[in-house]
Amino acid sequence: xxxxxxxxxxxxxxxxxxxxxxxxxxxxxxxxxxxxxxxxxxxxxxxxxxxxxxxxxxxxxxxxxxxxxxxxxxxxxxxxxxxxxxxxxxxxxxxxxxxxxxxxxxxxxxxxxxxxxxxxxxxxxxxxxxxxxxxxxxxxxxxxxxxxxxxxxxxxxxxxxxxxxxxxxxxxxxxxxxxxxxxxxxxxxxxxxxxxxxxxxxxxxxxxxxxxxxxxxxxxxxxxxxxxxxxxxxxxx
Amino acid sequence: xxxxxxxxxxxxxxxxxxxxxxxxxxxxxxxxxxxxxxxxxxxxxxxxxxxxxxxxxxxxxxxxxxxxxxxxxxxxxxxxxxxxxxxxxxxxxxxxxxxxxxxxxxxxxxxxxxxxxxxxxxxxxxxxxxxxxxxxxxxxxxxxxxxxxxxxxxxxxxxxxxxxxxxxxxxxxxxxxxxxxxxxxxxxxxxxxxxxxxxxxxxxxxxxxxxxxxxxxxxxxxxxxxxxxxxxxxxxx
DNA sequence: ATAAGTTAAAAAATCGATTATCTTGTTTAA
DNA sequence: TTAAACAAGATAATCGATTTTTTAACTTAT
Numbered sequence: 166x167x168x169x170x171x172x173x174x175x176x177x178x179x180x181x182x183x184x185x186x187x188x189x190x191x192x193x194x195x196x197x198x199x200x201x202x203x204x205x206x207x208x209x210x211x212x213x214x215x216x217x218x219x220x221x222x223x224x225x226x227x228x229x230x231x232x233x234x235x236x237x238x239x240x241x242x243x244x245x246x247x248x249x250x251x252x253x254x255x256x257x258x259x260x261x262x263x264x265x266x267x268x269x270x271x272x273x274x275x276x277x278x279x280x281x282x283x284x285x286x287x288x289x290x291x292x293x294x295x296x297x298x299x300x301x302x303x304x305x306x307x308x309x310x311x312x313x314x315x316x317x318x319x320x321x322x323x324x325x326x327x328x329x330x331x332x333x334x335x336x337x338x339x340x341x342x343x344x345x346x347x348x349x350x351x352x353x354x355x356x357x358x359x360x361x362x363x364x365x366x367x368x369x370x371x372x373x374x375x376x377x378x379x380x381x382x383x384x385x386x387x388x389x390x391x392x393x394x395x396x397x398x399x400x401x402x
Numbered sequence: 403x404x405x406x407x408x409x410x411x412x413x414x415x416x417x418x419x420x421x422x423x424x425x426x427x428x429x430x431x432x433x434x435x436x437x438x439x440x441x442x443x444x445x446x447x448x449x450x451x452x453x454x455x456x457x458x459x460x461x462x463x464x465x466x467x468x469x470x471x472x473x474x475x476x477x478x479x480x481x482x483x484x485x486x487x488x489x490x491x492x493x494x495x496x497x498x499x500x501x502x503x504x505x506x507x508x509x510x511x512x513x514x515x516x517x518x519x520x521x522x523x524x525x526x527x528x529x530x531x532x533x534x535x536x537x538x539x540x541x542x543x544x545x546x547x548x549x550x551x552x553x554x555x556x557x558x559x560x561x562x563x564x565x566x567x568x569x570x571x572x573x574x575x576x577x578x579x580x581x582x583x584x585x586x587x588x589x590x591x592x593x594x595x596x597x598x599x600x601x602x603x604x605x606x607x608x609x610x611x612x613x614x615x616x617x618x619x620x621x622x623x624x625x626x627x628x629x630x631x632x633x634x635x636x637x638x639x
Numbered sequence: 640a641t642a643a644g645t646t647a648a649a650a651a652a653t654c655g656a657t658t659a660t661c662t663t664g665t666t667t668a669a
Numbered sequence: 670t671t672a673a674a675c676a677a678g679a680t681a682a683t684c685g686a687t688t689t690t691t692t693a694a695c696t697t698a699t
Contacts, residue, residue: 190485191652193473217681227654229466232682236430236470240477242571248427249660251681261567268568275508330498331505331579334479335572342568428682454651464684469652486690488651 193230197237200224204243204254205344206313211257215244242338243345255345262346262398266391269339273320273387274380276336279327281376288326289372295319296368300361312357313348319364323371346394349401360389430467434474437461441480441491442581443550448494452481479575480582492582499583499635503628506576510624511617513561513569518613521563526609532556533605537598549594550585556601560608583631586638596626 200220203209221231239246245255280288299315317340324336363386370379437457440446458468476483482492517525536552554577561573600623607616 193652227652228682229469229653232466233469233473233652236473237477240474249681250662264566264568268566268572271508271512329501329505331501331576335505339568430682464682465652466683470682486651487692 191230192226193233196224196226196231197234200234200238201241201243201341204238205341205348207345207348207350209254211254211345214251214253217251241341243341257346257349257398257401259395259398262343262391262394265339265342265346266387266394269336269343270384270387272332272336272339273324274383276324276327276329276332277371277383278376278380279329279332280324281371281374281379283328284326284371288322291322291325292368292371295322296364299364304357313344323367343390343394346398347390349394349397356389356393360386363389428467429463430470433461433463433468434471437471437475438478438480438578441475442578442585444582444585444587446491448491448582451488451490454488478578480578494583494586494635494638496632496635499580499628499631502576502579502583503624503631506573506580507621507624509569509573509576510557510561511620513564513566513573514608514620515613515617516564516566516569517561518608518611518616520565521608525559525563528559528562529605529608532559533601536601541594550581560604580627580631583635584627586631586634593626593630597623600626 209215215235217228217231217235220235221228224231235244235252236246238244239252243255244252246252284292295315295318299312299319302312302315304312320340321333321337324333327333363382367379367382367386370382446452452472454465454468454472457472458465461468472481472489473483475481476489480492481489483489521529532552532555536549536556539549539552541549557577558570558574561570564570600619604616604619604623607619
């Protein structure tokens, strides 16, 4: 996977399931990936203050690489840094969830249209593969990690050939933010069935190059996810 | 000003002209602001590798705060971090300039429409003030810094009440990226007259709540800036 | 000559300890 | 009784030194 924030030419590695960067390079980048995953996955309580010394033990690194990772995460928006009192997990709010969703609708819609215009046949193949892998995940066996990873991958693949590096970057960032809400509480989406059905239809429409309908469906898909996220958020207050 | 990346509750201070964070808190945040300004202002050559020890002297800080700032800037997109070989200034390319411009058109247009829908009368006052200050800058006296700062402020004010924190964040980031091109070479925009005229018209349209025309003008304004940036880029190769 | 191997110098990343700042509980003065 | 002042402990930020990795110059073998 190799997210664009990590230090660039990660040796790739076997690309383990959950977005981890293989054997990985620096200590700093390893903590970054790990912490990012945990923050998005809801391992921390929103608003919580992070005790650096605790993190140091938890992630088995020294202060310097840890602080470097925290600084990156703050610039990325997964942490808030306060003047002389360390880092904390950003609070959640209904308003922000709505905001994120709105912007996602605009940006992912745009990106999808462009991807459908530009994507080649290699893209079609990747898309089919990603959707297939996602569908194949055994809910009973999966601890949630596998589905989450493949879901992210699917959406990444879908918009990948949109032609705009910056659009992709922002979309990724918004996904992380959105998932802080969607992944509150229980592991598996209750309506996975429905969502997977939409994923399948999205592939169909992409292959048919029906940008307009695809975008409508994407809107719908985001709205569905929004409802899940909102419910989770409201139950979690 | 107090950019959203700096550590939050900066004591405000007298808010010096050029985006600096007043007396400022941590060494880390001071270097961050300073480096950000220099990177956007073109003090470094694109593609250049940053020698940490040189920066350490140049900005008068130790390794730790410096590295923390560099890490933040990398997450923000003003630096590229390579696996075990430090930081470098991102290369410039025609493709990227086009990309940035495209996304700016979409996002700032959207933000402007929303701002015009939401902005109250305090906003109208702020807008008039920002435009006025911008117009008043004496080109002969100004070393370029003042105009640049007020220009940024004007555009910030224009979209401020759009209602989306994330949109504002992305727009700010894109501005920084765009300015890496626009501010190549000579200090003052050759067509400042024209640009200031557009600024003035934008205020007019905003006050009249004419969202549609305002957006068209904004598109035009971005296109004009794009031409400046492109020319600068091509001359700078 | 070219390419693989070797090694010394340079640079990046990390560690351990120090310094500065905040927090909290307690005291003291109004 | 309340609020300002203080002091001790906890936490954040920074420094200086060490370790690791890369770079570049120089061999040596094919």
